[in-house]
Amino acid sequence: MVMGEQERVEARSNTWWRRRRVLALGTSRWWTRRLLGAFLGAAGMFVIAVVIALVLNLTLMGTQPQYAWDERLMRSSGLLAADVLVLWTLLMLAWAAIGRWWWTTGLVLALVPLVLVAALVKLDERQEPLYPADLAFLSEPGFLFSMVSPVLAVLVLVLVVVIIAAVGGGGEWLTGRRGRPRTRGRELWTVVGVRALVLVVTGLMVVQMGRFNQDGNAWRNLYEERGAQWRPWSQQENYLSNSVVGGFLYNMPTAAMERPEGYSEAAMEDLVDRWQTAADGLNVGREGSFADTNVVVVLSESFSDPTQLEGLDIPEDPIPLTRETMAGTTAGTMLATGIGGGTANAEFEVLTGEHLGLFAPQMVVPYQMLVPNFATYPSLVGTLRTEGHRAVAVHPYLAGMYKRPSVYETFGFDEFVTEDDMRFTDRTDENPYIDDTAAFDEVLAQIEDSDAPLVTNLVTMQNHAQYGNKYDDRPEVGTDGFTLGPSFTLALGDYVRGISDTDAALRDFLDALEESDEDTVVLFYGDHLPGFYGDSFRRLNGDIAMHSTPFFAWSNRGNVPRDAGVSSSALLMPYLYDVADAPLPPYLALLRTFHERVGSVFQGQIVTPEGEVVAEDDLDEEQQRLLQDLRLVQYDVAVGERYVTDEIWPGSTGEQD
Missing domain, CATH: 3.40.720.10 (Alkaline Phosphatase, subunit A)
Structure with a gap:
């Protein structure tokens, strides 16, 4: 029986609707799997951030037996939460950049033993925690390996390789066997767009981490709202009291010095005149x-x-x-x-x-x-x-x-x-x-x-x-x-x-x-x-x-x-x-006089030439003035306008008249 025209139209229409339903169902399943995967992936990164924060803080506290780590951890729970948020942001940035959850996890977990060994070796050798500035030593692997025994270095490197292979490679193999949602066309561009958005958002948040010491920084406010009390006189205590991540961020680059009170070109010119006169007096009889x-x-x-x-x-x-x-x-x-x-x-x-x-x-x-x-x-x-x-x-x-x-x-x-x-x-x-x-x-x-x-x-x-x-x-x-x-x-x-x-x-x-x-x-x-x-x-x-x-x-x-x-x-x-x-020269006359009449600046205190420790507040008026002069000159050179560098220390920049 030959199908009539009307029947053929109805058949084509039914086929089109069936295809639309199948396509819609497939798209729905794709989005469901993608959304579920993204949620589970982000949750997994959060759990990893919690684990890393605990490991870092408990390891540092464990090096200080005088502290009860469990009590301190409970008191620092707010700071620990801030650590987790920082680490989660970094993990999400890495995941968006790499695009593979298991490889990102493997690489991140492999970094943990490296960081722990570096931190413990530095604490043992120098009684100092890790600083952001220490990243510069990555360009000198020979020096880094000289600080640890060859056996420990080999064990750590083997552990790193095993973690990357087991977590990254193993996870990829397992998920590959089950199959992944296939992405193409608009779905592919959607995934790329989401990754780019996460990259931008987390990247901006990481940039703000690097500006931790700027006024009004959101990350610093987060830590201080949760009880951070910075202890610049002891960096080890700073990390112990304010969490490892908080202490690390506190040491992000900042201005070398705060502007001393009274700093101006006129003040510096007056300072030079005074110390030139002082130098002239000290130099009487010097013929060499x-x-x-x-x-x-x-x-x-x-x-x-x-x-x-x-x-x-x-x-x-x-x-x-x-x-x-x-x-x-x-x-x-x-x-x-x-x-x-x-x-x-x-x-x-x-x-x-x-x-x-x-x-x-x-x-x-x-x-x-x-x-x-x-x-x-x-x-x-x-x-x-x-x-x-x-x-x-x-x-x-x-x-x-x-x-x-x-x-x-x-x-x-x-x-x-x-x-x-x-x-x-x-x-x-x-x-x-x-x-x-x-x-x-x-x-x-x-x-x-x-x-x-x-x-x-x-x-x-x-x-x-x-x-x-x-x-x-x-x-x-x-x-x-x-x-x-x-x-x-x-x-x-x-x-x-x-x-x-x-x-x-x-x-x-x-x-x-x-x-x-x-x-x-x-x-x-x-x-x-x-x-x-x-x-x-x-x-x-x-x-x-x-x-x-x-x-x-x-x-x-x-x-x-x-x-x-x-x-x-x-x-x-x-x-x-x-x-x-x-x-x-006038500058060295200032240094000489400061040492003789005040002493040395040491760990936020003053140590007299006789070896006695005194607080800055206990200095008399003349000693306070000497310390202020020292601050003014150092600020002028390191941060300020160098108003008087050539006058107070002639030739010190190597530039001849």
Whole structure:
């Protein structure tokens, strides 16, 4: 029977409706599965954020047995919620960028052990938490791996690979077997649009995280509304009290200093006039100069005097020759900026005369966060270059640490000599670092090769961590009243042997300079104590002792014994001028006077030259004025308009008239 025209039309119409119903049903199922998947994915990311926040905070609290972690966690529940929101935002951003839930989860979970190991190693070695500025060390993997044992490094890397493969690859395989909603046409563009929207929203939220320290920042308000009370005088306490993520965000970049009260061009000009007059008075009778004098500044890695610490049993003095040198020249005790670390900060303070304690607490490493932002930065190097010196930096290690190439260029160094360029590269026993004898020989060779007087900044490496497997013949050392196990004894023995080698190498270096027909002055200091001392030693000895290292200023043309007392690294530069009998510029006259009449700025306190700690509020009117002058000059250089840089420290930027 032949179908009529009317029947054919009805058949086509029924077929069209059936296809529409099938298409609508498929689309509905696609949207249902997509919406359900997105909801479950976001919920899963939230759960992961909660787990990571708990792990990070409980791990840090677990390193501090004096705190009851469960009680503190309950008190910090609001801050923990803020941590979760921050982490969830970061996870959603990563998921939108990568586009695969399982691979995103695998990568994120693999980062957790890396972060934990890095945080625990830094806490153990330096008693500091991780900072945003530490991300710069990712460009120096050799240095990072040197801070952990090879076995631990391999285990962590294997764990990372396993987590990524198991979570990312395993999850993708499982979901692939069940099948995914297919996307094409308008559905594909819808997915792309949603991902782009999530990327934009979470990206803007992450940008605001980076601006955490700006006025009115929403993230900072979130933490403060939940009870955050920032503790800039102790970053470790800051993280413990305000959560790990909150403490990390608090250290996001910010202005180097707050504008001091009364800062203006007129005020700075008045300040220069006063300190020029003061310098003129201090310079009466000074007849020397640096015109034909070599200047050597030696930062001795981890060099300290362990015989000054209670609780150690060290039968023989490991640094007798250094002690003898100190007794015959200008010498004293330097307050280090950290324990087990802070090398670049000590170097910055010595070369610039600026105090880390006067900067904002977030300015944890000026070498990374401040100096590279300038074309020139006032320093001892610039001053001596304007007097005709050639400037050479020597560091027997990797070139890129703490952005030194950029920093040294800003300071005005003519050459940067690293382990790849040195002519002397001897190492002692199993020590992976170039020894101090080779480092000093390199400086002597640089002086010999230079027709112009030389200013050399040497940063040594022999006594850098790790300790315990460097030397074959460690001295017999131990503890007095403590039982810390064989690993501590090995570390202490290694350390004592290392500084004993430094002591002998330093004496040979000074002897060689004495035999030279060129005038040379030397500033020598230890940058910090090693980081292997435990909490028991720190509590027994106190903050001042645990931050005290030796320093001296010396000339190969004769010295006068002088006890300089307790000083900070920012206040050492004038002693170079003393042993050279050179006139002080106004800025160094301010540093000298501040040290003599006030003391040193240390961890938010003032430490007198006699080693007594006083609060800033207890300073008298004259001392308050000196501190204010110091703040004004430092602000003018680091943040302000540099109204008087050339007047208060002529030539310090290396620019000649």
